[in-house]
Amino acid sequence: MISRDYPYMYARVSAKRAKLLDESNYNQLIKMEPNEIARKLQEGSYKKDIDELGVKYDGVELVELALMRNVSRTMANLIDISPDSLDxxxxxxxxxxxxxxxxxxxxxxxxxxxxxxxxxxxxxxxxxxxxxxxxxxxxxxxxxxxxxxxxxxxxxxxxxxxxxxxxxxxxxxxxxxxxxxxxxxxxxGMWFQKFIRKEIECENLKIILRLKKYGLEKEKIKDWLISEPETTCVRKTLQASDLKDAISEVEKCEDIQFRDYKNLEQVEQTLEVERLKSAFRTLHTEPLGITSVFGYIVAKMVEVKNLRMLIRAKETGIQNQETIKRNLVIA
Missing domain, CATH: 1.20.1690 (V-type ATP synthase subunit C fold)
Incomplete structure (x- = not known):
C-alpha cells in the first residue's frame, strides 16, 4: 500500500499540474471545431474519458461529458493520494x-x-x-x-x-x-487567505453591480452581500450613485478597463477573469506546501471552465479568436 504522506502528494500534484493546458495549447484549440477539439484533448489527460464516451457521443456533447467525468475522477484521485489529515x-x-x-x-x-x-x-x-x-x-x-x-x-x-x-x-x-x-x-496560509478574501470581494462587487442596475438603495443592497463590505473597493462601489459610477469605481480599484460597461454580463466575466489571473500569479510564488494542492484544484477547475466556454463559443458560432481568448483564464 502506498503511504499517503505529504512528499508523495506534492510529487503527484506537481505531475498533475504539468499536464494542465498552457497558452500554446489554447492557441491551437481556439482555431479548431468541436470534433477537432475532442480529438486534440484525447491526446492528453482527457484520453480515458473521451475514449470511453466517444463510442456514444461526439462534438460538443462529448467534450462536455468528458470534462465533467475527468474532473470528477481527478478530485476523487486527489483525495486518494492525500494524507488522511488533509481529506x-x-x-x-x-x-x-x-x-x-x-x-x-x-x-x-x-x-x-x-x-x-x-x-x-x-x-x-x-x-x-x-x-x-x-x-x-x-x-x-x-x-x-x-x-x-x-x-x-x-x-x-x-x-x-x-x-x-x-x-x-x-x-x-x-x-x-x-x-x-x-x-x-x-x-x-497566506495565499489561501488572499484567495478567499479576493473571491468574497469579487462576489460582493458582482452583487452590488447587479442590484445597482435595478436601482436598489445602498442599505437594501447590503442585505444581499455575502459579508460586511470589508474592502475599500467594495465600500466605494456600494456608495456609488448609480451603475455607471459603480463600474467606474471597480475599474479604478481593480485596475481594469471594461470594454463595454453597458454589458453587465461582460463586466462580471472580465472581473472574474482578472481575479483568477491574479490568483494564478500569486500561486506561482508558493509552488510547495498545502497551498500547492489548492492551487492545483483552482487551476484544474479553471481549465474545465475555459474548455466549456471555448466549446460553447464554437457551438454558438463565435469565431473571433480575440473575443474567445479575452474570456479565457490563462496562467
Whole structure:
C-alpha cells in the first residue's frame, strides 16, 4: 500500500499540474471545431474519458461529458493520494460544488432551471446523482430544511432564514460557505487567505453591480452581500450613485478597463477573469506546501471552465479568436 504522506502528494500534484493546458495549447484549440477539439484533448489527460464516451457521443456533447467525468475522477484521485489529515480540508473546499448543485436543484424546483435532475449535479464534491434524485422528490422547503454537512464546523441551517425565497436561500448558502472558507483559510496560509478574501470581494462587487442596475438603495443592497463590505473597493462601489459610477469605481480599484460597461454580463466575466489571473500569479510564488494542492484544484477547475466556454463559443458560432481568448483564464 502506498503511504499517503505529504512528499508523495506534492510529487503527484506537481505531475498533475504539468499536464494542465498552457497558452500554446489554447492557441491551437481556439482555431479548431468541436470534433477537432475532442480529438486534440484525447491526446492528453482527457484520453480515458473521451475514449470511453466517444463510442456514444461526439462534438460538443462529448467534450462536455468528458470534462465533467475527468474532473470528477481527478478530485476523487486527489483525495486518494492525500494524507488522511488533509481529506476534510479538501472536502470543505470542494463543498462549493455541492452548493452549486443545490442551487441548481432549488431553481429547478421553482421552474427556473431546465433539464433532468442528473444534469443539475456538478460531480466534483460529495453529492451523487442518487443524492440529487432523492432530494428532488422533496418539496422546496423540505430541501432547504435538509441542507447540512456533517463534516463541516459551520451549521448551515443556522444561516438559512427564509425557506420560501430561492434567492435568499442562495445568499444564505454563500454566507455559510464563505464563513467556513474564512475559518479554513486561517489554518492553511497566506495565499489561501488572499484567495478567499479576493473571491468574497469579487462576489460582493458582482452583487452590488447587479442590484445597482435595478436601482436598489445602498442599505437594501447590503442585505444581499455575502459579508460586511470589508474592502475599500467594495465600500466605494456600494456608495456609488448609480451603475455607471459603480463600474467606474471597480475599474479604478481593480485596475481594469471594461470594454463595454453597458454589458453587465461582460463586466462580471472580465472581473472574474482578472481575479483568477491574479490568483494564478500569486500561486506561482508558493509552488510547495498545502497551498500547492489548492492551487492545483483552482487551476484544474479553471481549465474545465475555459474548455466549456471555448466549446460553447464554437457551438454558438463565435469565431473571433480575440473575443474567445479575452474570456479565457490563462496562467
Amino acid at each position: 476534510p480540508v479538501i472536502n470543505a473546499f470542494l463543498r462549493r460544488y455541492d452548493i452549486l448543485s443545490l442551487k441548481r436543484l432549488l431553481r429547478w424546483k421553482k421552474g427556473e432551471e431546465k433539464g433532468e435532475v442528473k444534469d443539475l449535479l456538478v460531480p466534483v464534491a460529495q453529492y451523487t446523482v442518487e443524492d440529487m434524485e432523492e432530494l428532488s422528490e422533496k418539496s422546496f422547503e423540505e430541501i432547504c430544511k435538509s441542507i447540512e454537512f456533517s463534516d463541516s464546523n459551520v451549521k448551515y441551517q443556522s444561516f438559512i432564514e427564509d425557506t420560501g425565497d430561492v434567492r435568499k436561500v442562495e445568499r444564505d448558502l454563500d454566507r455559510a460557505y464563505y464563513t467556513e472558507m474564512t475559518e479554513l483559510a486561517d489554518s492553511i
